[in-house]
Amino acid sequence: MAVSERTTGTPQPIGFSRSSAGLIGMVLRWIALFVAVVLFLLPFYLILRNALSTEADITAPDWTLFPKDLQWGNISELFKDTQVPMARSLYNSAVVGIVGTAGQLLLASMAGYGLARIPYRHADKVFYAIIATLMIPGAVTFIPSFIVVSSLGWVSSLRGLIIPTLFSGFAAFLFRQYFLNFPRELEEAARVDGAGHFGVFWRIVVPNSLPFFAALAAITFIGNWNSFLWPLVIGQDSSSWTVQVAMSTFVTAQTINIHELFMAAAVSILPLVLIFLFLQRYLIQGVTQSGIKD
Amino acid sequence: MSTSTSPRTADPAATGERRGPRRRKQGIAGNTRWFWIFVGPFVLGLLIFSYLPIIWSLVLSFFEAYNTVTPSKFVGFQNYVDMLTDHAFLSSLGTFTLFAVFIVPLTFALSLALALLVNQVKIARAFFRSVFFLPTACSYVVASLIWRLSIFNGVRFGLANTVLSWFGIDGIAWLSTIDPPWYWIPIVSVRLWLQLGFYMILFIAGLQRISPTLYEAAYVDGAKPGWQVFRYITLPQLRATSVAVLILNLIAAYQAFDEFYNLIGNASFARPPLVYLYGISLGSIQDLGHGSAGALILAVIIMLVTLLQNRIFGFGKAGD
Numbered sequence: 001m002a003v004s005e006r007t008t009g010t011p012q013p014i015g016f017s018r019s020s021a022g023l024i025g026m027v028l029r030w031i032a033l034f035v036a037v038v039l040f041l042l043p044f045y046l047i048l049r050n051a052l053s054t055e056a057d058i059t060a061p062d063w064t065l066f067p068k069d070l071q072w073g074n075i076s077e078l079f080k081d082t083q084v085p086m087a088r089s090l091y092n093s094a095v096v097g098i099v100g101t102a103g104q105l106l107l108a109s110m111a112g113y114g115l116a117r118i119p120y121r122h123a124d125k126v127f128y129a130i131i132a133t134l135m136i137p138g139a140v141t142f143i144p145s146f147i148v149v150s151s152l153g154w155v156s157s158l159r160g161l162i163i164p165t166l167f168s169g170f171a172a173f174l175f176r177q178y179f180l181n182f183p184r185e186l187e188e189a190a191r192v193d194g195a196g197h198f199g200v201f202w203r204i205v206v207p208n209s210l211p212f213f214a215a216l217a218a219i220t221f222i223g224n225w226n227s228f229l230w231p232l233v234i235g236q237d238s239s240s241w242t243v244q245v246a247m248s249t250f251v252t253a254q255t256i257n258i259h260e261l262f263m264a265a266a267v268s269i270l271p272l273v274l275i276f277l278f279l280q281r282y283l284i285q286g287v288t289q290s291g292i293k294d
Numbered sequence: 295m296s297t298s299t300s301p302r303t304a305d306p307a308a309t310g311e312r313r314g315p316r317r318r319k320q321g322i323a324g325n326t327r328w329f330w331i332f333v334g335p336f337v338l339g340l341l342i343f344s345y346l347p348i349i350w351s352l353v354l355s356f357f358e359a360y361n362t363v364t365p366s367k368f369v370g371f372q373n374y375v376d377m378l379t380d381h382a383f384l385s386s387l388g389t390f391t392l393f394a395v396f397i398v399p400l401t402f403a404l405s406l407a408l409a410l411l412v413n414q415v416k417i418a419r420a421f422f423r424s425v426f427f428l429p430t431a432c433s434y435v436v437a438s439l440i441w442r443l444s445i446f447n448g449v450r451f452g453l454a455n456t457v458l459s460w461f462g463i464d465g466i467a468w469l470s471t472i473d474p475p476w477y478w479i480p481i482v483s484v485r486l487w488l489q490l491g492f493y494m495i496l497f498i499a500g501l502q503r504i505s506p507t508l509y510e511a512a513y514v515d516g517a518k519p520g521w522q523v524f525r526y527i528t529l530p531q532l533r534a535t536s537v538a539v540l541i542l543n544l545i546a547a548y549q550a551f552d553e554f555y556n557l558i559g560n561a562s563f564a565r566p567p568l569v570y571l572y573g574i575s576l577g578s579i580q581d582l583g584h585g586s587a588g589a590l591i592l593a594v595i596i597m598l599v600t601l602l603q604n605r606i607f608g609f610g611k612a613g614d
Contacts, residue, residue: 043429059451110332139551147347148343167339167343244435247436251442258443276424
């Protein structure tokens with residue numbers, strides 16, 4: 001994997017010399033680093049502070065670092081508020097995140113494997129038809145996609161939220177590139193034992209590619225969970241809102257309390273923060289694999 | 295963490311030749327069937343949810359289509375003419391251009407700076423990398439919520455205005471002041487906070503692919519550590535990564551929607567093309583004819599700019 005700790009001990013790109021100029025440079029770099037850390041963590045601090053404050057704490061003229069009494073009751077207040085379909089929208093987001101990710105990986109990995117490994121006369125043409133869709137900027141397609149989904153009658157439904165997002169040409173492309181480099185010896189061995197394409201794929205290729213799947217799964221799940229424009233277009237009824245659409249509706253309308261909105265934000269980022277804590281190496285792999293196309 | 299359990303050893307072309315003609319012949323009919331079993335569901339979905347929408351939209355862009363997805367009255371190129379002379383649409387393209395002028399160079403410089411800083415730290419490197427990467431866990435909606443209701447809240451208890459008040463400066467209505475256009479500060483900073491870590495990861499990966507022998511050679515040749523080494527070794531070696539970062543960033547900036555929608559809404563002074571198109575095609579009047587024409591114009595512009603950028607930077611050239 002590309003991002004690792006291995007440069008420790010190798011010559012540094014800018015280099016620390018032991019001279020006094022080098023020392024000053026080093027001090028400046030540490031200062032820059034700490035300023036950046038404070039700025040990057042500031043919004044997380046604000047989420048926690050405001051989520052655990054009363055409305056009066058937040059709107060007080062003097063800034064308090066943290067409220068004197070942490071308002072843990074804000075959690076139950078948020079879930080009891082009948083104006084905000086919080087539980088329902090979290091459920092919708094979870095379904096979109098999990099089913100959307102699993103479906104996208106299943107479809108794209110099988111397509112990628114077929115393109116990489118199963119000989120077929122027109123495979124090239126199929127491949128070009130798939131990567132041609134990468135040329136079309138994703139967000140621009142929301143109006144065309146809405147037209148199709150609304151004529152299928154899928155507006156304001158989980159089907160409409162999930163199914164149109166399952167077919168990622170980019171994911172299929174990444175899987176194809178990955179499977180082209182998969183060691184053929186492993187597959188040949190299984191084939192000699194009588195396994196067909198299906199058996200080879202499910203019993204040999206997938207189990208030996210789990211880190212790659214995990215990397216794409218982590219990044220796809222985050223993308224699905226945080227996605228906003230498509231759920232906004234489809235979620236025309238509050239029962240089909242994802243948590244992002246629910247929060248956005250109340251931010252732009254400003255009809256609920258600030259502390260409640262911040263509690264909603266805290267709850268909504270919790271699953272992703274957990275992914276960051278436990279799956280970060282897969283996530284970083286996912287970013288480097290999907291960020292640079294080559 | 296040198297992971298990726300799959301050893302990337304085999305040269306597929308070489309090992310592929312080992313398969314004898316006998317086996318290939320016997321497998322042909324089965325292979326075609328299996329190819330479609332693997333690839334078919336994906337291709338079918340792509341036809342329905344990528345190709346069909348584009349074609350339908352193309353058709354609709356030549357028709358009048360209010361509150362309906364079925365073409366009603368043929369109008370020829372009128373929708374395109376309307377959009378290209380629509381002052382609001384043109385000014386939204388201008389908004390985007392201004393936005394890209396801010397965001398693309400800033401993201402490039404700052405994410406590279408973060409990558410260099412993190413890459414040089416010898417202790418707690420994973421911690422620093424995680425901190426800068428953590429905002430990726432936040433959606434644009436959550437970030438906009440923090441920016442709009444807390445940091446850049448125009449009232450007195452907003453964080454930015456609180457800090458200004460310590461210096462005796464009056465509070466600013468950050469998101470609604472047009473002259474001077476203060477709203478650019480929240481707009482640009484929210485995207486920087488959310489995406490710098492992502493591009494930093496790409497740069498760190500790029501930095502770690504640079505062979506240490508290059509730095510040793512530069513040192514032997516007497517290059518001064520610091521600017522000279524950065525200018526003549528690091529930066530040229532990062533070329534492929536830099537081009538990827540610029541292109542991804544520009545495409546993403548063209549499609550800005552979330553933070554504009556959540557911070558400013560559909561206000562005409564800072565409205566990127568997608569927010570405008572959302573407004574006309576899915577607002578109170580669903581004008582899908584004009585919406586389709588506008589979406590296709592925007593798609594063509596993005597594709598042209600991407601191609602132009604590829605041409606300028608020579609992306610995809612052999613040996614790059």
